[in-house]
Amino acid sequence: MGETREKKASKRSLKTCRNKMKMSSQSATTSDTAPDRASIPPMTVPPSLLPYDQSLVTIKATPERGLGLFAARRIREGTIVLAEVPTFRFVGDEEADGELDQLLRQGYDELPKKSRNSYLKLHNSKKAGFSKLKSIYFSNCYNLEPPRSVHGGSCVGITASRINHSCVPNVQFSFEAEAPTWLFQSLDSDSSGSEATASGTTHSDTTARPLGVMLFHAIKDIQAGKEIVSNYESAYLLAAGRQLKQQMYYGFICDCLACIGLKSGKQHWSCSDDRRCAMIMCRRRVDQAEGEWQSKARCLGSSHQNFEGGGATECGQVIATLERLADLLGKEGLRGVELANTYKELAKWSQRAGDHDAAKKWCLHERDTSIIAFGAWSRRVEEVDQRLDELDQV
Numbered sequence: 001m002g003e004t005r006e007k008k009a010s011k012r013s014l015k016t017c018r019n020k021m022k023m024s025s026q027s028a029t030t031s032d033t034a035p036d037r038a039s040i041p042p043m044t045v046p047p048s049l050l051p052y053d054q055s056l057v058t059i060k061a062t063p064e065r066g067l068g069l070f071a072a073r074r075i076r077e078g079t080i081v082l083a084e085v086p087t088f089r090f091v092g093d094e095e096a097d098g099e100l101d102q103l104l105r106q107g108y109d110e111l112p113k114k115s116r117n118s119y120l121k122l123h124n125s126k127k128a129g130f131s132k133l134k135s136i137y138f139s140n141c142y143n144l145e146p147p148r149s150v151h152g153g154s155c156v157g158i159t160a161s162r163i164n165h166s167c168v169p170n171v172q173f174s175f176e177a178e179a180p181t182w183l184f185q186s187l188d189s190d191s192s193g194s195e196a197t198a199s200g201t202t203h204s205d206t207t208a209r210p211l212g213v214m215l216f217h218a219i220k221d222i223q224a225g226k227e228i229v230s231n232y233e234s235a236y237l238l239a240a241g242r243q244l245k246q247q248m249y250y251g252f253i254c255d256c257l258a259c260i261g262l263k264s265g266k267q268h269w270s271c272s273d274d275r276r277c278a279m280i281m282c283r284r285r286v287d288q289a290e291g292e293w294q295s296k297a298r299c300l301g302s303s304h305q306n307f308e309g310g311g312a313t314e315c316g317q318v319i320a321t322l323e324r325l326a327d328l329l330g331k332e333g334l335r336g337v338e339l340a341n342t343y344k345e346l347a348k349w350s351q352r353a354g355d356h357d358a359a360k361k362w363c364l365h366e367r368d369t370s371i372i373a374f375g376a377w378s379r380r381v382e383e384v385d386q387r388l389d390e391l392d393q394v
């Protein structure tokens with residue numbers, strides 16, 4: 001299963017270096033030929049291509065947040081902090097059709113004893129009217145719906161469940177339905193019940209739905225001893241809105257820098273809500289422009305999205321809004337999926353404006369951000385590469 005993708009990944013890793021070279025040499029000479037591998041300095045190899053190192057993190061108790069995951073040593077941006085085969089994974093229909101209890105019970109019975117015990121020890125928010133298995137599931141599951149993942153449904157991993165929340169996360173969660181064999185080989189097989197799934201399949205059973213792998217990449221450098229935190233919620237909410245949701249769904253109130261703002265004593269974070277408000281406004285403007293663009297395309301009966309119908313001014317305004325959004329996201333420290341998606345939109349609107357050089361530039365930004373947040377061999381980077389190839393052909 002993994003071999004073809006691994007081969008592709010190693011090809012892409014060379015391409016990564018080539019694009020990085022292109023990026024840094026934009027104002028100088030641009031070479032179309034790939035550099036000799038030997039001439040590439042080791043630092044240009046994306047950290048996420050290095051084998052996954054399980055000793056990077058450790059689980060510790062905290063006074064306010066229960067158990068949490070902590071960096072055992074300094075972790076560089078782009079490193080896989082945690083890779084885990086989920087214990088349970090359900091697609092959207094299974095979650096919705098009321099059979100989840102039965103599926104969970106069936107999957108649970110098939111787990112090795114150690115994994116069953118680990119599952120029962122996970123945090124339980126004691127959700128009213130839910131069985132214990134289901135309440136634990138919904139207290140810890142990661143959503144696989146867009147924009148975080150395109151697979152739909154949700155999943156739970158034993159170690160991933162110990163990651164606490166911050167509105168200013170230092171890791172980005174992603175899910176890969178297929179992962180290279182080197183990654184599976186470096187996973188601890190009994191840490192996640194990887195030999196069994198909710199539907200009784202194994203990840204090596206190619207005829208059944210594979211469990212895939214949950215991944216957490218560092219989106220910034222993390223100092224030794226610092227807590228690993230992911231964002232459970234949308235970034236496009238003000239502190240009060242985020243806290244309402246956290247209280248409703250998880251029973252806690254976040255005290256991250258963005259939430260405490262002024263109380264942090266840091267000028268930068270006292271403006272967090274202002275920045276998030278501006279981010280929400282940008283998002284609304286872009287979403288509205290996208291809706292108008294789509295309906296115009298439908299009216300004109302254009303089968304192609306990139307018809308020359310919008311006008312440079314309209315596209316220019318959307319591009320300026322998206323540039324502002326990218327800047328705000330950077331200032332808020334949100335350098336994961338939100339930033340990658342913003343660069344993707346910048347490339348799309350630049351293409352609509354007929355500016356292929358800008359489209360390529362933003363695509364390369366999306367690629368660099370995606371390598372850090374999702375890994376160089378990820379489906380997301382593969383998709384960006386396809387779009388870059390298409391741009392090259394224009």
Ligand SMILES: C[S@@+](CC[C@H](N)C(=O)[O-])C[C@H]1O[C@@H](n2cnc3c(N)ncnc32)[C@H](O)[C@@H]1O
Pocket residue numbers: 064065066067068122123125139140161162163164165166250251252253254255
């Ligand atoms: C998925 S679990 C995370 C691991 C959990 N701390 C444990 O001991 O297993 C989610 C629960 O952790 C706690 N938690 C997570 N992030 C928190 C935060 N920023 N502040 C306070 N509690 C938090 C809440 O009780 C939440 O319902």
